[in-house]
Amino acid sequence: MQRVFVTGATGFVGRAVVHALRADGYIVRCLVRRGSERDLHGLGAIERVEGDVLIRRGLAEDIAGCEAVIHLVGIIREHLALGITFENVHTRGTLNVLEAAVEAGVRRYLHMSALGTRGDARSRYHRTKWAAEEAIRASSLSWTIFRPSVIYGRGDGFVSMLARMVRRLPVVPVIGDGSQRLQPVAVEQVAEGFSRALALPGTVKQAYEVGGPDAVALGDLLDLIGEIVGRRRVLKLHVPLGLVRRTTRVLHPLPYFPLTPDQLLMLEEENTCDPTPFFSAFGMTPTALAIGLRRMLAP
Numbered sequence: 001m002q003r004v005f006v007t008g009a010t011g012f013v014g015r016a017v018v019h020a021l022r023a024d025g026y027i028v029r030c031l032v033r034r035g036s037e038r039d040l041h042g043l044g045a046i047e048r049v050e051g052d053v054l055i056r057r058g059l060a061e062d063i064a065g066c067e068a069v070i071h072l073v074g075i076i077r078e079h080l081a082l083g084i085t086f087e088n089v090h091t092r093g094t095l096n097v098l099e100a101a102v103e104a105g106v107r108r109y110l111h112m113s114a115l116g117t118r119g120d121a122r123s124r125y126h127r128t129k130w131a132a133e134e135a136i137r138a139s140s141l142s143w144t145i146f147r148p149s150v151i152y153g154r155g156d157g158f159v160s161m162l163a164r165m166v167r168r169l170p171v172v173p174v175i176g177d178g179s180q181r182l183q184p185v186a187v188e189q190v191a192e193g194f195s196r197a198l199a200l201p202g203t204v205k206q207a208y209e210v211g212g213p214d215a216v217a218l219g220d221l222l223d224l225i226g227e228i229v230g231r232r233r234v235l236k237l238h239v240p241l242g243l244v245r246r247t248t249r250v251l252h253p254l255p256y257f258p259l260t261p262d263q264l265l266m267l268e269e270e271n272t273c274d275p276t277p278f279f280s281a282f283g284m285t286p287t288a289l290a291i292g293l294r295r296m297l298a299p
């Protein structure tokens with residue numbers, strides 16, 4: 001039986017990936033930061049090693065004995081005072097994991113990137129993910145890269161926040177005209193892709209753009225959520241982009257302010273793709289957005 005090393009297992013996507021790996025019969029070893037252990041409850045018998053991808057020392061020993069590495073760690077919000085920056089976590093963290101994997105003699109490496117990642121992206125989130133991808137492509141490992149659009153499911157950050165606003169607010173604020181399109185994909189399908197990739201040599205040295213079958217404008221996504229949660233009409237307040245930018249610049253350090261300047265840059269651009277190569281490579285039927293959301297938002 002193969003043993004797989006997973007970083008970011010305590011996160012929203014990580015928990016689903018661990019679940020898929022266990023269902024496919026893999027032994028899973030998770031890198032867990034001190035204090036995050038409780039987030040692994042309910043995932044059954046898994047091996048745990050304490051560590052942090054920003055600390056290179058000891059990482060190769062942690063990985064030794066595994067046949068593959070799945071690197072999921074990423075952040076959406078920086079904490080400058082703690083040195084938790086996009087450059088450190090996305091790029092330096094990936095370099096640490098790559099080096100440690102090579103040192104530990106692991107060949108197979110699966111990487112979580114994000115749709116829109118490119119060298120000349122406006123957001124540092126995307127540019128630092130690109131730098132990580134470049135290091136992976138230059139490595140000697142048998143890599144596969146996944147670049148998802150928004151991932152949804154119970155416990156996610158984005159769609160759950162929209163659903164909370166639709167349920168609770170009389171009027172839901174929308175950035176600009178709300179016409180920017182996303183292509184939300186169900187977390188179970190992303191997780192399944194990672195797990196299946198381990199047994200599919202044809203996916204080596206491939207990067208997959210990952211989205212669900214439906215591209216949807218932000219305003220229409222709110223309406224769809226409204227329909228599902230039984231809110232007949234979702235009233236929207238279109239906040240001009242300039243005002244959202246100024247407010248975000250000032251308020252983003254507050255922990256409960258829902259947006260960061262980088263997130264806003266990403267939301268300002270279309271985030272869609274052709275997911276056909278992903279679904280055909282991994283032999284999956286895409287879950288329609290309305291069906292996936294109904295499952296997620298069911299009481």
Ligand SMILES: NC(=O)c1ccc[n+]([C@@H]2O[C@H](COP(=O)([O-])OP(=O)(O)OC[C@H]3O[C@@H](n4cnc5c(N)ncnc54)[C@H](OP(=O)(O)O)[C@@H]3O)[C@@H](O)[C@H]2O)c1
Nearest residue numbers: 008009010011012013033036052053072073074114150151
């Ligand atoms: N969610 C989406 O819509 C989406 C879309 C595209 C791409 N992605 C990418 O998918 C990945 C997972 O996202 P997510 O939504 O699952 O995020 P999440 O819930 O915030 O999980 C992040 C994970 O990374 C871990 N982590 C953070 N810094 C770490 C460090 N220095 N050392 C070790 N572990 C560390 C966290 O551990 P703790 O529990 O200790 O904090 C947690 O397990 C990220 O790379 C993200 O960029 C997500």
